Amino acid sequence: MTKYGMVIDLHRCVGCSACVIACKNENNLQEGVAWSNRITRTVGTFPNVKYYYIPTLCNHCDNAPCVKGCPTSAMHKNEQGMTVHDPSKCIGCRYCMARCPYGVISFNWEEPHRAWKEEVSLIEGATATATEVANKSGTTYPYFNPEGDEIYPRVRPKGVVEKCNFCDHRVQKGQLPYCVEACPANARVFGDLDDPTSEVNQILGKTQSFRLRAELGTEPKVHYVRGFNPGTYEATKGEI
Numbered sequence: 001m002t003k004y005g006m007v008i009d010l011h012r013c014v015g016c017s018a019c020v021i022a023c024k025n026e027n028n029l030q031e032g033v034a035w036s037n038r039i040t041r042t043v044g045t046f047p048n049v050k051y052y053y054i055p056t057l058c059n060h061c062d063n064a065p066c067v068k069g070c071p072t073s074a075m076h077k078n079e080q081g082m083t084v085h086d087p088s089k090c091i092g093c094r095y096c097m098a099r100c101p102y103g104v105i106s107f108n109w110e111e112p113h114r115a116w117k118e119e120v121s122l123i124e125g126a127t128a129t130a131t132e133v134a135n136k137s138g139t140t141y142p143y144f145n146p147e148g149d150e151i152y153p154r155v156r157p158k159g160v161v162e163k164c165n166f167c168d169h170r171v172q173k174g175q176l177p178y179c180v181e182a183c184p185a186n187a188r189v190f191g192d193l194d195d196p197t198s199e200v201n202q203i204l205g206k207t208q209s210f211r212l213r214a215e216l217g218t219e220p221k222v223h224y225v226r227g228f229n230p231g232t233y234e235a236t237k238g239e240i
Contacts, residue, residue: 003062003081004166005193005221006180007200007209008055010228012187015040015053022182023057026167028145028154030112035164036179037104053228055187057179058083058104058164059212059220066096066105075161081193081221082166087153090160097161101213102220105163112155116141166190193221 015038023029023036039054060083066075067083074089075096097105116134121127134141146154148169156162167177175181180188191198200223203209209223 001081001194002079002192003194003221004171004190005060005081005200005223006057006166006177007189007203007223007225009187009189009203009225010054011226012185013053013055013183013228014185014187015051015228016184018182018184019055019057019179019188022178023164025143026145026147026170026178028113028140028143030108031115033106033108033162035104035106035162054212054224056102056104056212057222058166059102059218059222060164060166062219062221063217065099065101065218069095069099071095078168080168080171082168082171083163084152084165084168085161085163087156087160087162092159092161094161101216101218105161107161108156108158111158113141 017038019036020034020038024034027035029035035057037056039052039056041052043050043052060081062081064075064077064083067077070076071093072089072091074086074091076084076086078084092107094107097107116130118130121129128136137144139146140155144154148154148167151169151172152165167175167179170177176190177188180190189199189203191200193200195201203225204223207225209225211220211223214220
């Protein structure tokens with residue numbers, strides 16, 4: 001049985017956040033919502049400073065607290081082991097958000113993309129209003145991506161939660177999650193954790209890995225290998 005997971009090589013990761021932007025574009029995320037995110041930390045005192053960056057997303061846990069907490073089964077596991085969400089069953093109780101130890105589930109407090117219905121132009125008489133731009137594009141909003149609507153609503157309504165679904169609409173077509181495809185450093189590897197010959201298992205078999213908050217027993221399926229290469233900047237005279 002297929003069980004999808006991901007390996008993120010922190011040594012390859014350059015901290016560019018291309019994964020964050022790609023996810024927002026692919027899944028039509030509204031302002032303030034990020035299915036793909038990051039943890040950043042700066043330590044030390046200038047000029048001896050180190051910067052750490054860890055990309056984050058839903059861990060699609062085998063023992064997912066969000067699934068156990070959902071009273072309507074809107075949050076559930078599919079046949080490939082992904083933790084997915086059905087907005088049509090969501091009652092907006094946010095129990096899943098309260099139970100998720102990773103903070104990767106968002107709630108739509110307002111109508112998504114409402115900014116594109118504004119009738120005020122940035123510069124009166126010189127620029128179009130947001131509504132005019134949206135109407136001209138012929139879509140919900142100018143960068144709307146219609147792909148995968150038959151599997152998951154391309155825009156989720158007000159009053160429901162949403163989160164990363166490992167780009168299930170792409171995976172079912174034999175494609176990679178868009179964050180994996182968009183990473184310029186090839187820091188992300190996606191594959192079947194139940195297949196011993198898969199690339200993810202080949203990496204995990206030869207490289208020490210860790211998972212975020214694994215001590216909670218959630219059995220996350222996003223693994224991290226090696227460490228982010230922040231560099232150490234010693235005191236200099238200003239030369240490059």
